[in-house]
Amino acid sequence: MASVESQQDFFEGTEKLLEVWFTSSDGTDRDLRTIERKDLDALLKLVKCEIISCTSSKEMDAYVLSESSMFVTKDRFILKTCGTTTLLAAVDGLLKLVKEKVGYDMVMDIFYSRKNFSRPELQHGVHQNFENEVQHLDTLFPNGSAYTLGRINRDCWYLYTLDDEGVSHPDQTFELLMWDMCPEKMKIFTKEVCQTGPEASQKSGIVDIIPGMKIDDFLFEPCGYSMNGLLPDGCYITIHVTPEPHCSYVSFESNVPQESYHDLIEKVLDVFRPGQFLMTIFANKASIARDTHKTLENQHTIKGYRRSDHQMCCFKNYTLTYTQFKKSAKPTQFSRPII
Amino acid sequence: MASVESQQDFFEGTEKLLEVWFTSSDGTDRDLRTIERKDLDALLKLVKCEIISCTSSKEMDAYVLSESSMFVTKDRFILKTCGTTTLLAAVDGLLKLVKEKVGYDMVMDIFYSRKNFSRPELQHGVHQNFENEVQHLDTLFPNGSAYTLGRINRDCWYLYTLDDEGVSHPDQTFELLMWDMCPEKMKIFTKEVCQTGPEASQKSGIVDIIPGMKIDDFLFEPCGYSMNGLLPDGCYITIHVTPEPHCSYVSFESNVPQESYHDLIEKVLDVFRPGQFLMTIFANKASIARDTHKTLENQHTIKGYRRSDHQMCCFKNYTLTYTQFKKSAKPTQFSRPII
Numbered sequence: 153m154a155s156v157e158s159q160q161d162f163f164e165g166t167e168k169l170l171e172v173w174f175t176s177s178d179g180t181d182r183d184l185r186t187i188e189r190k191d192l193d194a195l196l197k198l199v200k201c202e203i204i205s206c207t208s209s210k211e212m213d214a215y216v217l218s219e220s221s222m223f224v225t226k227d228r229f230i231l232k233t234c235g236t237t238t239l240l241a242a243v244d245g246l247l248k249l250v251k252e253k254v255g256y257d258m259v260m261d262i263f264y265s266r267k268n269f270s271r272p273e274l275q276h277g278v279h280q281n282f283e284n285e286v287q288h289l290d291t292l293f294p295n296g297s298a299y300t301l302g303r304i305n306r307d308c309w310y311l312y313t314l315d316d317e318g319v320s321h322p323d324q325t326f327e328l329l330m331w332d333m334c335p336e337k338m339k340i341f342t343k344e345v346c347q348t349g350p351e352a353s354q355k356s357g358i359v360d361i362i363p364g365m366k367i368d369d370f371l372f373e374p375c376g377y378s379m380n381g382l383l384p385d386g387c388y389i390t391i392h393v394t395p396e397p398h399c400s401y402v403s404f405e406s407n408v409p410q411e412s413y414h415d416l417i418e419k420v421l422d423v424f425r426p427g428q429f430l431m432t433i434f435a436n437k438a439s440i441a442r443d444t445h446k447t448l449e450n451q452h453t454i455k456g457y458r459r460s461d462h463q464m465c466c467f468k469n470y471t472l473t474y475t476q477f478k479k480s481a482k483p484t485q486f487s488r489p490i491i
Numbered sequence: 492m493a494s495v496e497s498q499q500d501f502f503e504g505t506e507k508l509l510e511v512w513f514t515s516s517d518g519t520d521r522d523l524r525t526i527e528r529k530d531l532d533a534l535l536k537l538v539k540c541e542i543i544s545c546t547s548s549k550e551m552d553a554y555v556l557s558e559s560s561m562f563v564t565k566d567r568f569i570l571k572t573c574g575t576t577t578l579l580a581a582v583d584g585l586l587k588l589v590k591e592k593v594g595y596d597m598v599m600d601i602f603y604s605r606k607n608f609s610r611p612e613l614q615h616g617v618h619q620n621f622e623n624e625v626q627h628l629d630t631l632f633p634n635g636s637a638y639t640l641g642r643i644n645r646d647c648w649y650l651y652t653l654d655d656e657g658v659s660h661p662d663q664t665f666e667l668l669m670w671d672m673c674p675e676k677m678k679i680f681t682k683e684v685c686q687t688g689p690e691a692s693q694k695s696g697i698v699d700i701i702p703g704m705k706i707d708d709f710l711f712e713p714c715g716y717s718m719n720g721l722l723p724d725g726c727y728i729t730i731h732v733t734p735e736p737h738c739s740y741v742s743f744e745s746n747v748p749q750e751s752y753h754d755l756i757e758k759v760l761d762v763f764r765p766g767q768f769l770m771t772i773f774a775n776k777a778s779i780a781r782d783t784h785k786t787l788e789n790q791h792t793i794k795g796y797r798r799s800d801h802q803m804c805c806f807k808n809y810t811l812t813y814t815q816f817k818k819s820a821k822p823t824q825f826s827r828p829i830i
Contacts, residue, residue: 175827251830259828286644293828297800298644305625305637315799316827449805459805460654461636466788466801488514488655489598489632491590 163376164269165394165401166329167220168239168279169232171263172246173319174256182255183226185213191249196222198242201233204378207368211386216370216378221390223380227256232405234392238276240264240288247292261318262296264289265311267329267430270399282310301463301474302430309430309474318469322438326413328404328420332427332479338395342375352377357423361416362389362408383408393424402426411440412447418455429457430476436469445473456480502715503608504733504740505668506559507578507618508571510602511585512658513595521594522565524552530588535561537581540572543717546707550725555709555717560729562719566595571744573731577615579603579627586631600657601635603628604650606668606769609738621649640802640813641769648769648813657808661777665752667743667759671766671818677734681714691716696762700755701728701747722747732763741765750779751786757794768796769815775808784812795819 176182189203192215196202201219208214215222219237223230229246233239250256264285269275278284286298289312297315302308309329337356339345346352349369353359358379359367365381372378377393389406402424410416413433421429433448435441445464452459457477465472515521528542531554535541540558547553554561558576562569568585572578589595603624608614617623625637628651636654641647648668676695678684685691688708692698697718698706704720711717716732728745741763749755752772760768772787774780784803791798796816804811 177829247830257830259830283643290644295828296644297642299641300639300643302638303636304622304639305629305635314828462805464803466798489634489653490516491586491596491598 161396162271162274162399163235163394163396164271164274165234165392165399165403166267166269167232167234167392167403168237168266169264169327169405170230170239170243171325172229173260173262174227174229174250174254175258175260176256177258180255184224184229184250184254184256185226187224187249187253191253192222195242195245195249198245199231199233199237199239201235201237204370205368207366207380207382209366209382209384209386212382212388214368214380214382214388214390216368216380220378220392221380223388223390225386227260232390232392232403234394236274236276236279238279240278240285243289243292259293259314261314261316262293263311263313263325263434265309265432268308268310270401285310286312299465301432301465301472302461302476307428307430307476309432311472313467316468318436320436320438320469322409322436322440324407324409324433324435324439324441326406326408326410326416326441327432328417328429329431330402330404330424330426330429331400333395333400333402334425334427335397335400337423337425338393338397338400341371341377341393341395343371343373344375346371349377349379353379358391361419361423362406365389409440411444413441413444414454421455421457426479428476428478430474433473434470442471445471448473448475451475500735501610501613501738502574502733502735503610503613504573504731504738504742505606505608506571506573506731506742507576507605508569508603508666508744509578509582510567510569510664512567512599512601513589513593514566514597514599515595516597519594523563523568523589523593523595524565526563526588526592530592531561534581534584534588537584538570538572538576538578540574540576543709544707546705546719546721548705548721548723548725551721551727553707553719553721553727553729555707555719559717559731560719562727562729564725566599571729571731571742573733575613575615575618577618579617579624582628582631598632598653600653600655601632602650602652602664602773604648604771607647607649624649625651638804640771640804640811641800641815646767646769646815648771650811652806655807657775659775659777659808661748661775661779663746663748663772663774663778663780665745665747665749665755665780666771667756667768668770669741669743669763669765669768670739672734672739672741673764673766674736674739676762676764677732677736677739680710680716680732680734682710682712683714685710688716688718692718697730700758700762701745704728748779750783752780752783753793760794760796765818767815767817769813772812773809781810784810787812787814790814
């Protein structure tokens with residue numbers, strides 16, 4: 153059992169991730185970025201987090217939060233929050249806000265996802281288990297589908313989405329969730345080693361993952377790091393680091409379109425050197441990433457990591473690839489149960 | 492809420508399915524079929540079912556049970572039981588029996604699977620939910636992996652298996668689990684229409700699904716049907732029918748090797764005409780069915796059925812395809828949630 157001390161030190165880096173696409177039945181041009189700051193602040197109060205800073209590109213407003221990030225475009229709202237935030241408490245409020253203040257009257261698609269928590273018992277409300285989260289979302293959406301990818305008795309990843317056609321323009325989301333991190337790499341994301349977010353971004357190599365990003369980065373006291381990186385054409389990356397050795401965790405997310413994510417994966421792994429990671433790739437039919445699952449099916453190793461799980465889901469418009477890797481010098485030993 | 496009457500009439504057709512492969516560390520030739528009948532009877536007592544009849548081929552003994560079927564070969568034990576049987580209560584006893592009476596000292600692979608129950612609350616012991624079943628199996632196997640395929644808030648299918656290399660010779664298992672059955676077709680499996688198992692096998696067209704089977708079939712009083720069909724080279728099919736309209740369910744299972752299961756699927760669908768079905772195909776690397784998942788990925792319709800879910804899992808030695816279909820004249824209506 154964990155001591156009182158280690159319980160106090162524990163931080164749940166694993167994020168809850170919500171992405172909602174809106175549309176209008178009358179086709180009128182609308183924009184989620186017209187929502188006022190005070191309304192966003194009130195919405196985030198329900199989630200128990202707040203805005204630290206904001207940067208913008210032509211296509212999106214990107215917010216660094218006290219717990220992770222938020223991205224707002226014309227028709228898409230992304231909210232990613234870690235710790236013991238109560239993300240789903242804001243969904244109903246978000247729908248009402250969008251209807252009243254922006255005028256969108258339909259949800260085109262929704263994706264709610266997360267890895268299994270290290271300590272689910274510390275979460276609040278419906279977030280202690282996925283079944284409760286699903287029940288809550290089912291009260292808001294008539295045709296939601298809930299899935300579990302990976303091993304339910306080890307590490308897994310949960311998804312709630314609509315059984316619907318979704319957006320028709322190219323769309324893809326790539327996520328790398330990493331844990332059992334390299335302690336040396338994690339030191340960079342503490343005030344012992346770096347004084348500021350930009351210093352940590354530089355020293356870690358984050359600035360070089362995709363060159364030319366407009367970066368908004370923040371180093372927390374005494375440790376922890378968040379960044380949003382904006383790229384042309386509405387592309388973004390977002391990285392969040394929980395460096396504490398006993399609960400180390402890093403997430404990398406991006407919507408950059410790639411026919412193969414191989415080089416990007418290797419770059420991210422070089423920066424963070426996790427002991428284990430899982431990767432999810434959503435790509436719709438119009439995306440150049442739509443066949444990624446086929447090449448990944450035969451990829452059993454990446455740079456000293458060995459695959460432990462690989463799954464693929466076909467949805468109406470998206471293909472989802474889920475794959476999990478573990479650092480390993482050689483194949484796992486044969487371990488036939490002895491009777 | 493269901494009336495008392497309908498609760499009494501309810502039968503859970505959905506089976507629990509266990510397949511265990513054994514091996515010896517010393518390579519000595521052994522045979523599970525040397526287990527005595529009295530020991531099998533005692534084992535099935537733990538499960539709360541019993542043997543009705545037995546047929547044999549050169550490669551296997553096939554048993555029709557009071558609740559479903561059992562197959563025993565040299566090194567593989569298959570037990571499939573429906574209703575409120577307690578299948579997992581027998582796993583520990585099976586391992587001990589096999590070690591003491593046969594001499595196998597290692598489990599080479601295990602597959603425990605089932606669809607979600609219609610009425611889980613009527614099940615006994617660990618069987619009320621999959622998490623408890625997994626906890627029980629985890630006490631017996633050090634490297635078990637548990638998965639959920641399909642939608643956890645609709646219909647889904649659970650699997651527990653070992654993260655291991657498994658058998659190296661060609662192996663494949665094809666299962667079609669069907670529900671919302673055609674009432675006309677189901678009438679055949681009642682004593683109102685047929686007097687015996689063979690009459691029901693003939694009238695339904697089951698005898699023609701794969702010609703040349705050695706059939707052991709049984710029609711229950713007042714309704715319900717079970718059959719085992721033995722084929723050359725250790726192949727089998729097994730069918731179980733729960734015809735009651737309010738809880739109709741049929742399962743079809745076979746290990747016949749096929750490069751494509753398309754024709755077999757169409758034949759089985761013609762015999763039973765379900766409203767919905769899910770299909771699972773396991774194929775190891777040596778099987779001619781190993782690429783089935785690739786052709787099925789692009790199969791969105793089969794004979795008036797439309798696909799609602801498609802998933803693929805890569806295990807160390809097996810590829811598993813999970814797919815679900817629903818009877819449908821046209822694509823599901825767009826159903827974007829209105830805010």
